[in-house]
Amino acid sequence: MPQMASSFVFLLATFLTWSFSVNAQPYDYPLATAPTTWINSPSLPHTVSSSDGSTVRSLALRLNPGGYGPSFATGFYCFSPCKIFFFSVFIVGANSGGGIVYNPPAQVIWSANRAHSVSENATLQLTSHSGLTLRDNDGTLVWSTDVTNRSVAGFNVTETGNLVLFDINNSSIWQSFDHPTDTLVLGQKLAQGMRLTASINSTNWTESRLYLTLLANGLYALVYSNPPQTYFQHAISANNTGNKSAYIEFTNGSVVLISNSPENIFTMPEAVSVQFMRLEWDGHLRLYDFIQSSWKAVDDLLNVYPDNCAYPTVCGDYGICSYKQYCSCPPGNYFTPVDSRQGNLGCKLLTPISCTEKNNHNLITLNDTTYFNYIDSSSITGIDMESCKQLCLRNCTCKGAFFHYGANSSSGSCYLQSEVFSLENNQPELTHYNASAYLKVQLTPSPPPYNSSRKGKTWSGALLGITLGGAVVVLGIIVSFIMWLRRGREEQEEDGIDQLPGMPTRFTFKELQVATENFARKLGEGGFGTVFEGHSGDERIAVKRLENIRHGKKDFLAEVETIGSIHHINLVRLIGFCADKMNRLLVYEYMCNGSLDKWIYCSEERAPLNWSARYKIITDIAKGLCYLHEECRQKILHLDIKPANILLDERFNAKISDFGLSKLIDRDKSRVMVGMQGTPGYLAPEWQTSIITEKVDVYSFGVVVMEILCGRRNLDYSQKEENLHLIKLMEEKSKSNQLLDLIDKTLADVEFYEEEIMNVLKLAMWCLQWDCTRRPSMLSVVKVLERAMEVEPSLDYNFVYSIPMIMTNSIGQVDQSAPLLASVLSGPR
Numbered sequence: 001m002p003q004m005a006s007s008f009v010f011l012l013a014t015f016l017t018w019s020f021s022v023n024a025q026p027y028d029y030p031l032a033t034a035p036t037t038w039i040n041s042p043s044l045p046h047t048v049s050s051s052d053g054s055t056v057r058s059l060a061l062r063l064n065p066g067g068y069g070p071s072f073a074t075g076f077y078c079f080s081p082c083k084i085f086f087f088s089v090f091i092v093g094a095n096s097g098g099g100i101v102y103n104p105p106a107q108v109i110w111s112a113n114r115a116h117s118v119s120e121n122a123t124l125q126l127t128s129h130s131g132l133t134l135r136d137n138d139g140t141l142v143w144s145t146d147v148t149n150r151s152v153a154g155f156n157v158t159e160t161g162n163l164v165l166f167d168i169n170n171s172s173i174w175q176s177f178d179h180p181t182d183t184l185v186l187g188q189k190l191a192q193g194m195r196l197t198a199s200i201n202s203t204n205w206t207e208s209r210l211y212l213t214l215l216a217n218g219l220y221a222l223v224y225s226n227p228p229q230t231y232f233q234h235a236i237s238a239n240n241t242g243n244k245s246a247y248i249e250f251t252n253g254s255v256v257l258i259s260n261s262p263e264n265i266f267t268m269p270e271a272v273s274v275q276f277m278r279l280e281w282d283g284h285l286r287l288y289d290f291i292q293s294s295w296k297a298v299d300d301l302l303n304v305y306p307d308n309c310a311y312p313t314v315c316g317d318y319g320i321c322s323y324k325q326y327c328s329c330p331p332g333n334y335f336t337p338v339d340s341r342q343g344n345l346g347c348k349l350l351t352p353i354s355c356t357e358k359n360n361h362n363l364i365t366l367n368d369t370t371y372f373n374y375i376d377s378s379s380i381t382g383i384d385m386e387s388c389k390q391l392c393l394r395n396c397t398c399k400g401a402f403f404h405y406g407a408n409s410s411s412g413s414c415y416l417q418s419e420v421f422s423l424e425n426n427q428p429e430l431t432h433y434n435a436s437a438y439l440k441v442q443l444t445p446s447p448p449p450y451n452s453s454r455k456g457k458t459w460s461g462a463l464l465g466i467t468l469g470g471a472v473v474v475l476g477i478i479v480s481f482i483m484w485l486r487r488g489r490e491e492q493e494e495d496g497i498d499q500l501p502g503m504p505t506r507f508t509f510k511e512l513q514v515a516t517e518n519f520a521r522k523l524g525e526g527g528f529g530t531v532f533e534g535h536s537g538d539e540r541i542a543v544k545r546l547e548n549i550r551h552g553k554k555d556f557l558a559e560v561e562t563i564g565s566i567h568h569i570n571l572v573r574l575i576g577f578c579a580d581k582m583n584r585l586l587v588y589e590y591m592c593n594g595s596l597d598k599w600i601y602c603s604e605e606r607a608p609l610n611w612s613a614r615y616k617i618i619t620d621i622a623k624g625l626c627y628l629h630e631e632c633r634q635k636i637l638h639l640d641i642k643p644a645n646i647l648l649d650e651r652f653n654a655k656i657s658d659f660g661l662s663k664l665i666d667r668d669k670s671r672v673m674v675g676m677q678g679t680p681g682y683l684a685p686e687w688q689t690s691i692i693t694e695k696v697d698v699y700s701f702g703v704v705v706m707e708i709l710c711g712r713r714n715l716d717y718s719q720k721e722e723n724l725h726l727i728k729l730m731e732e733k734s735k736s737n738q739l740l741d742l743i744d745k746t747l748a749d750v751e752f753y754e755e756e757i758m759n760v761l762k763l764a765m766w767c768l769q770w771d772c773t774r775r776p777s778m779l780s781v782v783k784v785l786e787r788a789m790e791v792e793p794s795l796d797y798n799f800v801y802s803i804p805m806i807m808t809n810s811i812g813q814v815d816q817s818a819p820l821l822a823s824v825l826s827g828p829r
């Protein structure tokens with residue numbers, strides 16, 4: 001035993017000595033001499049993990065001339081979770097001893113062969129005859145420098161971050177600045193023909209199709225295609241066009257074109273300390289500066305007019321971008337999302353376009369839709385819309401045509417594209433032109449129904465007509481058969497309820513037993529009923545079987561009639577019901593992505609929703625509630641708004657479910673007395689006085705918005721006591737101006753949406769005003785979300801007057817086991 005203990009102490013001591021020596025040794029070792037071989041392993045001299053989970057294994061470091069602070073280094077780099085490595089040049093923080101520090105995380109400014117990462121035990125060799133050579137651990141050659149017939153003496157990491165191979169006379173043979181990746185640092189130049197090429201994303205560094213390059217007549221940002229499509233251009237003056245030796249240089253405060261008459265390309269914030277600019281995966285060229293010991297994006301240089309939608313990959317191929325964020329697929333049945341959960345990955349054609357079946361080509365029309373590539377000089381001007389469409393239809397290479405025209409003119413500019421990237425909603429008040437898009441689609445032998453803009457003019461149109469006609473006849477027969485069946489059934493019913501048009505379908509208990517395979521697959525359970533999955537024909541349905549119903553058949557049917565008459569895209573649709581003997585069931589549309597609570601509270605099995613998805617969900621809920629409050633024949637209060645009652649369909653459209661606690665009140669009676677109901681955590685303060693208005697829904701909505709932004713429950717009993725109550729935390733953070741601390745840590749790119757996130761936070765705070773008369777109406781909420789209105793500037797920042805009355809013994813149950821479609825029809829009357 002003592003032996004073991006002493007060997008442990010020895011090991012510990014060795015470890016401590018080693019790690020201290022690593023940190024204490026002064027580092028300023030910018031040079032290496034040939035020949036040297038390095039093996040990528042944790043025992044490389046200067047291995048440090050950073051605060052973002054990345055690790056650098058530095059081979060050479062050029063300490064900041066100030067003696068500490070951001071410094072350039074080269075070596076192996078891996079991002080979290082550190083499975084793959086790149087040989088890179090990076091900016092690290094160094095302490096005055098020259099040790100690399102944990103924070104800020106390293107920023108990579110150059111890498112060898114981004115498409116091919118290496119693993120543990122990869123080798124990097126510096127030799128005089130071939131310079132640097134990188135081989136993976138299986139011997140594969142990953143990258144090497146080209147130093148034909150020159151003899152390399154060593155390498156040097158310079159003060160500007162350039163990795164230079166030099167010869168015996170100290171003259172440069174090869175330098176990383178001549179092979180830029182996606183980043184430029186202060187002092188770096190981009191000569192004609194050189195490119196910055198973006199990576200696919202932060203975890204896949206393969207080159208994407210987006211690049212920035214200097215051409216003879218200007219600086220261009222393009223997406224690679226045949227031919228490439230421009231999304232940004234900065235023309236240079238006539239004096240400089242055509243000068244092959246002109247180049248641009250990244251200087252302090254600007255990007256300048258260096259020629260015999262230099263000119264500014266971008267003017268930007270002056271460097272506080274170390275700056276770099278990176279062409280990022282989304283096509284933005286962002287300028288970063290090291291300010292107050294962290295990296296901050298201080299400028300977005302390729303500002304594309306008129307808004308953030310005009311980037312080729314913002315919504316993926318064929319995705320339509322609106323309001324900066326929302327991505328959607330073109331309407332109709334020709335396109336499907338690549339990943340229904342991530343709208344920004346774009347859409348694909350269900351039937352690919354085939355040049356051997358040109359007769360089946362058609363164009364679908366998207367009004368008010370434009371394309372980032374309006375700056376393309378290859379447009380055809382002065383033609384009319386029909387000719388533009390014909391040009392595209394007749395040329396198989398053309399996948400889409402974009403037509404721009406003035407208000408009072410039928411002729412305009414026509415842009416033909418061989419590949420369609422992201423589309424955008426046109427806002428004529430910003431762009432000052434009208435625009436429509438025509439996308440080529442391939443009709444299948446029995447094409448999906450779509451209101452084509454070319455009505456039966458061609459053979460394929462006629463074919464479409466015939467097929468559609470046939471389909472209508474068949475549909476007619478089916479419908480009459482169903483009607484006949486249903487009439488037969490209704491004659492057996494004795495309660496005299498007729499099938500009203502537009503009303504939910506009446507099912508027999510037997511039918512629902514069959515539809516749900518005798519209630520086999522349970523979707524959720526609540527205090528008043530259980531929800532089962534089922535099928536009615538091809539449609540998936542959710543069947544709720546109510547328990548302990550106290551209502552008579554007449555009340556039940558009246559309630560069904562009310563619910564069945566409420567139709568809105570953001571409300572879960574009631575398809576049918578059953579009132580056989582003692583059985584009471586409701587049939588709803590099936591929502592395949594389940595309830596919102598499963599998506600917003602941090603969970604390992606699901607990827608977190610991105611900002612645009614969250615924004616869309618918030619807007620959907622607001623619109624659904626607005627409809628209930630303002631647009632129904634009778635004002636309807638929901639009274640139990642919470643994430644468990646928000647359901648998501650396959651495209652992540654949010655719909656409000658569960659009108660179980662809702663009370664119908666007349667429009668002229670603005671207040672109603674009811675007993676306390678709802679779910680703790682979402683209850684407005686005025687529940688304690690029992691005088692409630694539709695503003696209680698606004699309050700609950702505010703709570704839900706906070707939960708979506710923060711990724712946690714308002715009352716979260718897994719948190720430490722002082723953090724248990726989110727609204728209380730919000731009050732504290734709003735007073736100390738640290739609201740952003742609350743934002744869900746799994747939400748990516750918060751800094752780029754900061755303004756928008758703050759606006760939604762303020763909106764939530766407006767909804768959470770203690771005094772219900774100071775809360776906005778849902779109509780105002782929708783307007784704020786659609787950017788047609790501002791949040792009330794003078795808010796009361798006291799949100800919690802007392803710890804809310806909570807029925808502690810019921811919290812766990814009520815909140816956690818909230819059913820997929822909780823109770824209907826069972827609230828007190």
Ligand SMILES: *[C@@H]1O[C@H](CO)[C@@H](O)[C@H](O)[C@H]1NC(C)=O
Pocket residue numbers: 120121137
């Ligand atoms: C790297 O090499 C060392 C020594 O040869 C070996 O022990 C280790 O297993 C290797 N690691 C990997 C991941 O191949």
Ligand SMILES: *[C@@H]1O[C@H](CO)[C@@H](O)[C@H](O)[C@H]1NC(C)=O
Pocket residue numbers: 148149
């Ligand atoms: C390199 O050297 C070889 C032999 O000395 C010669 O044939 C070749 O042309 C040289 N290549 C270049 C690029 O100078």
Ligand SMILES: *[C@@H]1O[C@H](CO)[C@@H](O)[C@H](O)[C@H]1NC(C)=O
Pocket residue numbers: 031156157158159160166170
């Ligand atoms: C290395 O680069 C620095 C500039 O950062 C320069 O002053 C120095 O002379 C270079 N050393 C060699 C050996 O090239």
Ligand SMILES: *[C@@H]1O[C@H](CO)[C@@H](O)[C@H](O)[C@H]1NC(C)=O
Pocket residue numbers: 151167168169
């Ligand atoms: C280094 O400089 C000397 C003198 O200028 C010259 O003779 C020699 O060829 C140079 N060596 C290389 C490798 O360029």
Ligand SMILES: *[C@@H]1O[C@H](CO)[C@@H](O)[C@H](O)[C@H]1NC(C)=O
Pocket residue numbers: 168169170
């Ligand atoms: C190369 O630079 C180093 C220092 O950077 C200096 O000591 C050496 O004398 C230089 N060699 C030549 C040939 O200039």
Ligand SMILES: *[C@@H]1O[C@H](CO)[C@@H](O)[C@H](O)[C@H]1NC(C)=O
Pocket residue numbers: 200201202203204
């Ligand atoms: C990056 O792209 C790869 C596919 O190329 C994907 O699997 C991965 O999830 C993406 N990562 C992020 C952070 O988006």
Ligand SMILES: *[C@@H]1O[C@H](CO)[C@@H](O)[C@H](O)[C@H]1NC(C)=O
Pocket residue numbers: 200204205206
């Ligand atoms: C990275 O993206 C490229 C291009 O989309 C893809 O081919 C490759 O498989 C991706 N790599 C990883 C590791 O996801």
Ligand SMILES: *[C@@H]1O[C@H](CO)[C@@H](O)[C@H](O)[C@H]1NC(C)=O
Pocket residue numbers: 237239261
């Ligand atoms: C272009 O060059 C001419 C002659 O060199 C000069 O007079 C003129 O001012 C220049 N124009 C611009 C815009 O720099």
Ligand SMILES: *[C@@H]1O[C@H](CO)[C@@H](O)[C@H](O)[C@H]1NC(C)=O
Pocket residue numbers: 239240243244245246247258259260261
């Ligand atoms: C072209 O640009 C270079 C780069 O500075 C400059 O030296 C040269 O004078 C320019 N030539 C012409 C014809 O403008």
Ligand SMILES: *[C@@H]1O[C@H](CO)[C@@H](O)[C@H](O)[C@H]1NC(C)=O
Pocket residue numbers: 252253270271272273274
């Ligand atoms: C950039 O210029 C500003 C103003 O002249 C100066 O304060 C700053 O130190 C400069 N930054 C660098 C990195 O040289």
Ligand SMILES: *[C@@H]1O[C@H](CO)[C@@H](O)[C@H](O)[C@H]1NC(C)=O
Pocket residue numbers: 365366367
């Ligand atoms: C597009 O606009 C035209 C003319 O305003 C109209 O006739 C057509 O129905 C619209 N098409 C769609 C799909 O909205």
Ligand SMILES: *[C@@H]1O[C@H](CO)[C@@H](O)[C@H](O)[C@H]1NC(C)=O
Pocket residue numbers: 227395396397398399416417418
């Ligand atoms: C066909 O369309 C492509 C791009 O859409 C264009 O580049 C090409 O010139 C067109 N061909 C003809 C013959 O018009």
